[in-house]
Amino acid sequence: MNLRKVNDEVFIALDSIVKIGQDELAFLKRQAATNQRKRARICAHKTNDDALHEMLIAISAKSYIHPHKHLGKSESFHIVDGIVDVVVFDGFGEIVEIIELGDARSGRNFYYRLSESAFHTLLIRSDFLVVHEVTNGPFLREKTVLADFAPPEEQVAQAGAYISKVAERAAAFAGESR
Numbered sequence: 001m002n003l004r005k006v007n008d009e010v011f012i013a014l015d016s017i018v019k020i021g022q023d024e025l026a027f028l029k030r031q032a033a034t035n036q037r038k039r040a041r042i043c044a045h046k047t048n049d050d051a052l053h054e055m056l057i058a059i060s061a062k063s064y065i066h067p068h069k070h071l072g073k074s075e076s077f078h079i080v081d082g083i084v085d086v087v088v089f090d091g092f093g094e095i096v097e098i099i100e101l102g103d104a105r106s107g108r109n110f111y112y113r114l115s116e117s118a119f120h121t122l123l124i125r126s127d128f129l130v131v132h133e134v135t136n137g138p139f140l141r142e143k144t145v146l147a148d149f150a151p152p153e154e155q156v157a158q159a160g161a162y163i164s165k166v167a168e169r170a171a172a173f174a175g176e177s178r
Contacts, residue, residue: 008035018044028058038063048139061124064159067147075135076113082129089119093149
């Protein structure tokens with residue numbers, strides 16, 4: 001596959017027919033393991049202005065996904081490899097739903113679609129998570145809202161403590177929901 005490197009975590013597929021297999025999964029995991037934010041993606045769409053965005057994304061369990069929402073967008077995940085809990089929050093940071101996902105071998109649901117703008121983050125339960133994400137374009141950074149109830153990525157210690165607390169709260173929430 002021919003790729004154009006945008007930065008250490010974003011690669012654009014240049015071929016008119018994009019095919020992704022085990023070699024590309026291994027490449028993405030290697031990239032995610034070695035870059036600062038611990039994630040990497042291959043974009044099947046060619047530009048940020050495309051109407052449809054499709055990406056294969058590898059995310060290390062060591063990556064902090066700041067709770068965020070996308071204004072005017074929907075997104076879907078198809079889990080290719082790994083296990084994750086998608087945690088959905090209200091505007092105050094309270095958990096309103098946990099979506100347990102995993103690859104087809106896991107016995108969990110392997111697909112979800114978030115059709116409305118809601119704060120969410122990922123609790124990755126495997127060393128790496130690989131997802132096929134689909135969302136509508138264009139990508140405009142100002143249409144992604146970072147939750148003010150969570151610390152920014154740059155505050156590494158606080159972000160780690162926060163996500164540990166979210167994991168505790170998620171376990172309690174799951175116990176209450178059963």
